[in-house]
Amino acid sequence: MKGTTNTLRAVPIVAYSVYDYVHNLKGLTYPSEEYVQMRETINTRVAQRLLYLATTSGGIYFKAGQYIGTLERIAPKEYVEVLKVLQDRGPQLPYDKIKIVYENDFKCKIEDVFSEFDKEAIAAASLAQVHKAKLKATGETVAVKLQFPRLRMQTKYDLFVIRKLIDFANYLTKRYNFDGIDFSKFNEHFQNSLVKELDFKTEVVNAERTRKQFENYPNLHIPLNKVTYSSNRAIVMEYVDGVKINDVEALKEKFGDPKIASEMLIDIFAKMIFNHGHVHCDAHPGNILVRPNPKDSKKPQIVLLDHGFYCDLPDTFRLDFCNLWYSMVTMDYSTVKSISFRLGIGEYYRYLPLLFTYRTINATKPLGAPVTKDEIHFLKGKDEVNFEKISFLLQRLPSEVIFIFKAMHIVGVHNARTGGQTRKRLLKFSYDCMDALAHGHSFFYRYWLIAKFWLKLFLFEYSFRLFRYFFGFMEVKFDEKNRAIEEGAAVQ
Template identity: 35%
Template structure:
């Protein structure tokens, strides 16, 4: 049996235990090891490893987005704190700081951000001056990628080296843009040929595929923040522009666009001999195809705005410009399939192969197209024709249908990109001069009123207006040799006539409609004739007394349009970014 312990022994043992515990509690305790240095080291290691992975294997896609987020937050806070009546005299400096930050993001991130900068530039004309200047460089040449990365794209997409496909392939690109660069190459000569066909090979920069989703998400976020920041409707175009950007990075889509454009051109007798679309080499010709590699026929020519080169070839700049405007107008009003990047570098001019002294216009870079629905195209053709027959009710009806509430004169001028009055407007008594802060608050109010229903606004208008402005800028650069508005209006009339369904004879439409059709046709021709006469008089004056730079026909129209926008709507327009 175990020994028995008395109650007194238990009490003694307890007193000894508690006494020892008390003494032990008075002794200094050993310090606990600190955990935060280890945690910081682990966090730093994870961040460093994540940054290294993102930079070396993910084309810095996450880092670029974080940079954009940081700048976006900084700009938002700057506006929230400093855009107020008490800082009315410092508003210009605020805009300058924010514009400089946005330019920094575009210049640092490069790649698709240059395209996104162009998309932002579409709306920059309605923003304060510093923003217009910040986006003025987005059409410039972009840096190229080294030869090793070009080879990497071929091996990843085709499992081939460029030398396996081409008889010759230039190591250095001849041109570099935001998402791709172009190399000169030659195909292997066929039997009986001394040398192969010279081609242009467009190669997408490898970082684009990794960066695209992050960049487009950043763009949409930036547009959302900008809408909240400026309190103006801007985000409604973000998804549409993102979709077009995504399509533009697919060279299979670009090849299909080029082929479709060539087919539509072949069905247009007025243009098919004078416009040329370079051939695309693909599976049908026995060459591999890829979303990041495209092989095209090589075509020599000068840029549309190179007046000296055209004159050296014996070509009149007016003939080339007329063709370029006619092509853009046919696409818009007749085809409903529009090349949306008519930058002068994408429109080449060469001597016509069969017409001595005449130009042939070559259209390249078919990545960005929009398709116009039949309903929108009919409305757009009707709108242009209505502008020239002064059908104010129809103009206002179309504007309301597009969710745009604006004075008919301003709407007409914005569509034509020239001052145009279709109705008499009462002059309002000018109020007291507003401060810069008050002017911009008033502009926001007017813009919100004008775009009363942003869901109804056709997204296509964004790109069509951009195309019109680019064609106007091309004409300006050449000294305004072409009557842009009239040429476009004539094609609008052609598109309007072709879009009509059913007979328009007296028996079918009735006496009143029949008379209206005929009177509208007379007014249309008279208005075009009046504009042509004014253009001709200006052209004669320019030949007799050469104007100073910036005083051509388009320049005058642009200045008058800017003045009208400023006086009647409070908008400062200065979109010289399209003059590149």
Template identity: 30%
Template sequence: MAHRLSRSARGLLAVGAIGLGGYWYDRQVQASSLTRTLRTLYANVMIIVDYKWNFQPGKADRINDLHSRVARRVLDVCEKNGGLYIKFGQAVALYSTILPPQYNQIFKTMYDEAPSIPYAEVVRIFECEFGRRPEDLFAEFEAEPVASASIAQVHRARLRCADGYGAWVAVKVQKPAIATQMDWDLATIRWVVKGLEWAFDLPLTWSLEYTCDHIRQEIDFINEGRNAERARSNVNQDAKLARHLYIPRVYWEYTRRRIMTAEWIEGTRLSQLKGGQAGTDFYRPAEVMNTLVSAFASQIFVHGFVHADPHPGNIILRRHPSDPRTYQAVLIDHGLYLREDERFRNEYCRLWTSLLLMDMRTVRGLCARWGVGDPDMLASFTLLRPFRSQGSPAHLQAAVSREELYQMQLNMKQNIHHFLTDTERFPKDLIFIGRNMNMVRGLNKMLGSPVNRIGIMADYAARGLGAHWQAWTDSERSLGDGRRRLPAAWGSEGLLHAPGRYLGALGRYLATYVMARLGYYTFRFNLALVSLTFSAYGLWSAAMERLTGREARNIEQVMDDSIINAVEQQLGYKIDTSIFEA
């Protein structure tokens, strides 16, 4: 018996030693990647079981509790795992527009903040990247970081120069665990998304690899530096924009894959401004928002190179260094950028101009090309305002039973399948463009909606198509077709050799030209009407404030209500208005 006990004890000790050794290896060598993966997969299984078991007609009165329970479980995993999971949690928060309101309420606490790593770790990264310590590279280097996020932290430093002290710079240092955790985390997210797609028959994996590729780019600081330089070059092509928008310079001699050094910017982050404040002696909200909306519209429609994370914390407002009487908005954090396909950029410009012209033939043609089954829903997501191509907006009846709400939420799956009829053709660029536009909308609302966001965006869409008149022909009528090209007057198909054919071609050419010009001027007229409506609403709001003494709602808030009604009609639940905050 003693012999048997000793063998059992040895077995238990061996298992314990293996377990402790595995835990030590995972924690010290793999940055807890296995622990984080197991935690995520367990939560995923529990979520699937919870929804499968409890999302039933007989439990319709407890569906809100179910959504809250699942949202808390997802938030708990993101917070405990940290790193890239914080980014995942932010994505859930951003796209809570199409999720039950419980997700938005619970994910409000999800911020991109994380504990900083010790200075000794920073030194090790410098020695790995440069072969030198921070104090050997810089005249001064502050050991205490000024900010710490999920992927990196920022230190303030001063460059060396001939007299010993140069300019202050911001040194961004990647946390060492990120590189180790990256492959584990992305693989785990793939398993999770595929599991959810299988369990609930929802199109979820179609954009997975595309999104993962962009996440990988975000942790390469050399790529971030190149993004900043390209964005800076694009801004400088527009003298008016360049006066009020600035991209900090990158110091390449102090930049590596895990360390980036850029200009230090003193100013006020937009996230620190109070909504609706009148401004100061050097800026007014309307001017600032005009600059920002124009900047992002230029990126989307003209250059096809788009900052995909323009939240208020990434925009700094300061006095203009050359003219202290005015302002300069500084755009930072260039890790996540979208490089639009040229064909898509052109088609997206057409979508905007066609929506303003109410040219639903072109819109439906683009939807067919993009694998979208609901043009009105695409238009609403594009403009971030309700859109109906015909008829009046639908409204929910005053009283809806819990069972009916359950059925409407169940129908959401069919609505998604109807919208995404062919995920292979759906432009994945719309993922990050939608992210950008939603954040810009939130910025405008935060500052009291001082500018006509839709008007500015549409104007840049027209610029993106270019001045050439052929850009304004109906794309569904074979733009650039040989039949619309005018043969040379004296060629084989010219006036002398084939007068009938030549005159027919001339007639088609002139008709196309006239229709294109008519389309362009109709667009400009409609754009003027949009601007007039915006101005009229602003005057009406100001008058009502004076008469009633109460603060009037801005136009973005009014559109919020319309979108809420439209989403409630489609999904079966009333969304939280704060989803529209940036």
């Protein structure tokens, strides 16, 4: 019944939203000011419809809204602004309706296992909610994560409907030649993440793998899972108290400088991406707590929650991405180009430095410096960066790169909120990248990579003529029709 209700709600919203774009942008010349203003207005209207769909339908519709709300610098800003409210708190079911999940899975009464069980959830997300409880056998305080009942059956139905809606949206955009946007890539990314999150046993496996990888790392804690009390739809884990990573005032009160916690978080994700190839892909504030380190209460410790969605990078891909990152931060854009073509990104490689390091491929500014107003004006004037081209880029990027970018970006947001520097974050990523590239080589190879990195960075930022002379520099220029022409200023 709920699946039918969701469909009856979703179909007209999606259909009317596509019609809104097609009808109201028809006849407007792209990229005129009138076109851009109208599209921003439509973006806001559509985002508000999606917000309504997410909050009334719940489940994967809520998850989709949350997902879009985190895609800053990817999704249109109007979508992000409207949908980011979904990050704060999800829908919550009454105790009587949620407890049946545990009771059905374990064929017992919840009172048989827990001496205390708070009826009010302490956290609620798109797929589950968490209650504080106490184990009857040991007296230990635990957190109990329970998946919403009938979610699996409902999700299969909703995913089928979403696939059909996306096919319909693609048909209309191609039929009316609306900017050539293809929604299928978003569907692929989202559905891949959702399927992984529905099986809570996968979450336990991911958590244990991360614990093993960071077992000698004192700045990260993964709550212990009580496997004998857990199932595919329920997880009982160690209860951990802490403040959210985005609660800057609480971090100041407890630890003084909030940047200490965000720098720890950067270090953790740098190691995940470049060294371990096992990346937590849902690092929103609700999943990152900061508590006093048990060994030194004056120092913070990161507590990472919700291990349902990870991106696993094969070693060959991980090393390709390490080389891609090293080439971007050392401005070796010819190598960026060759790796990008190998990964299937093609001509859109020239947008990667802008996405990952905030530098256009022509920029000569320092690493970590913000995009200037002149650069924005130039890019818009040359029509080099717009929603359509970013959309095409996303269609070409491998899923792994999308998830890495999302993880890096969310960590960057947390860093900025605590007053951290973009340059320090990019440098930390670069050092872990060089560690990964040096693994298996001689003792001196890492120092050679570091020395070359700093030499190129110093010359690039303080003597660009010398950098260009010794290392070459790929530039992108434009012809009279604003079409990109690649030129190598010098040969390396």
